Amino acid sequence: MTENVTVERTHNYLRQIKGSVLYKGIAVSASFLAIPLMISYLGVAQFGIWSTLLTIMSWVVFFDLGVGNGLRNKVAESLAKDLPDEARNYISSAYSLIAFIAVGLWLSFAFLSYFVSWQDVFNTTLVAEEELRYAVQVAITFMLINFWVGLITALLGALQKSALVSLGQLFTNVFALVVVYLLSLFCEGSISQLSWMYGIALLGGNILLSLWFYRKYKYLTPIFMLRRDHVAPLLSTGIQFFIIQLAVLVVFTTDKILITQLFGPEHVAEYEVVFKLFSIVTFLHMLISSPLWSAYTDAYHRKDTVWVVRMLRTQLKLYGVVIVGLLVLAFLAPFIISVWIGRDFSVSISLVALVALFVAITTWNNIFAVMLNGAGAVRVQLYTAVAAMVTNIPLALLLVKFFGMGVGGVVLAATLSLLFSAVLLPLQVFRLLRKEADLA
Template sequence: MEELVSKERTRNYLRQIKGAVVYRAVAMGASFLAIPLMIGYLGQEQFGVWSTLLTVMSWLVFFDLGVGNGLRNKVAESLAKNIKGEAGNYVASGYTLIGLIALGLWVVVTLASYIIPWQTVFNTRAISEAELRFTAQIVSFFILLNFWVGLIGALLGAVQKTSLVALGQLIANMLILGLLLVLTRTTDSAISWLAMVYGVSLVSANILLSLWFYRRYPELRPRPSLDRRHVSPLLALGLQFFVIQLAVLVIFTTDKMLITQLFGPQHVTPYEVVFKLFSVITFIHALISAPLWSAYTEAYHRGDFVWIKFMLRKQLLIFGVIWLLGIALLLSSKAIIVLWIGQELEVSWSLLAAMGFFVLIVVWNNIYAVFVNGIGKIRVQLYTAVVAMLVNIPLSVFFAKYLGLGLSGIVMGTICGLLLAAVALPVQVHRLIGARIKEQIA
């Protein structure tokens, strides 16, 4: 029986990858096409402001106290143990809790928007204070609405339907591209219009996924509920995820703000273009690793460590292939950028090389992080993430400003912060698996 379950888990894993390949490829294509349209619509400086604003406002989603990830694990665990009623109770409490958090954040952010000196924050006079405030309010509203509606992504992961998360990204990106084409033909340059297009597209995609999911899984339909028996486990695990998310927030999203303050918003554009180009690597690995989170959860609670070790070995072989892809992308990157954006955008080899190494470190860490996330053993990841968070900004400023390395120095500071996890996570995973196998034998 266990062998049949293991084979079906593997077949489903491969199905999710195949589905996600198509969806994410088209989604990324739409995203790549949208970048030059946005730059052409807004200009380099306003696009730099937009990119930074979107990054800053996306920080709001990290204030879910880790409930989304905790919900994914608890629902997957309940379904693995065939306790569907318990899974439904976790869904109800999760949606209610996130809805209340989102509402509170919206009130706070809206009030704060009238106090924040937006032109000073983004170091620009190209956009009026009123326009920046209005744009920030639009973006925050839609991000917080999606903060709640977007819980569907955690539930799709819990039932091992991660390819549909990629479908949601496809729908959102295609809507953005289509509406952006309309904007460029019907309106003058306005960052607030772009914010509206982005928000409507993002929320619409998750609403469509939710309609499909709850028709397929009616027993998991959310209802108003804040049962302490289900809220407490979500928060106990979720708060650890929250600290990790907060650290990831600092590590991965402060670079644009540092560039804006140290060099000016126009320098965000080459950074964003290079980051977007090398995100192809993390995109490919996400296709492969995303279905494994809840698959590891199920396998771990069933004691199927043979399957877990098999999958980890496969991930390491795939990492070798990704290294080769990274080298090929680095060597051809300048030619790709000229074809994609145009020759007028100056990009240094040092920035390209630093970004290439950065994404490879991210992929390596993610191989092991997906496993510990799936089984909820995230204490080591939490500690390494906090260390990385504390050193990221000082190191980035040191490399960029005091050593004169510019944009590549910003990326190098982030790389240094990730190195501890690159060593500690593999050690933890091998010890965890070895200990559980010894327990089974005993």
């Protein structure tokens, strides 16, 4: 390992942050502007249904068996070892495998969707059963196509080009904003119309990124092939990521389902608006931490422990800034929401405080999870994620039904379930780095 590699890794990390700040800033702004337009276009109750539908759509990405994350690590590792042909073989096998999975999922869903009462799922009679089914089918179809095309984000991460992922999100969010604005002017509120427009926006960004990527990195262009010696490592690493993703799915995305079933879809709007506001902090922190995943992979396989430790210390210092930001945002939240959404839209102060606490714990965990993901040492993270998955929903039901905590009880349950990771992930990082130092 040369000093030049270390310096270039650090410089590239800073470049990715700068690019992400610009692209992500515009993307987040467009996303925020779209919220009041969507509420105006659909109404509060239908917006709650749409928000819940987006949650169901997000579940699809977890059926890749962790192949995307496994691909990111394997490609980054291969390139760190100067093995581009091996990287291309991993890419080819990943695309081929995901294509088979996506087709199988689409056929299964197309059949099973007719046996599901979607009005019961969304706890509403406001939208006809046929329109709900059609909207879900359209949304899931686009998500499954993007399931395959979206592997480009893993590859951009592997090559430490994460700023371009934010550029794709910029395209998606700006396109969605323009479409929602036009729909609000010329059309009546329709979830099925929104499903089409959102799906096109989601797919378009990743298609543009793919065209750019394979034009620049022609030597990584995949071919149709499934090699067992490449699929097995992808799945071996990927299955662990998949279980972690599944646990994250339960903790992070079932809240809207629980709120819809326990309180009704109109209560999802309050939850969504508060979470959207605090996602400012999450987004900003992800801008800083996301580029580190593959940078950690590169440093770990080059035995550059000093660089890893230095970056972790920097992340912990920045966490202090995150806490201050959360406190300020919690204090200003009612005022910001009244200006953003309207004075008639009220939110609970207790919900604001609980969401701030949830984001604080999530951000803390992310500091250490990114390093462990990069190193491929995810066993402890897997155990803590499963523990969170098992405890989240029962704890939410306990807090809501027996302690009468309302919507805030759902958020507090998710927060408490993350405490396993908050304690054990830092310990795992310390042990891993100490082991590497002893071997050096």
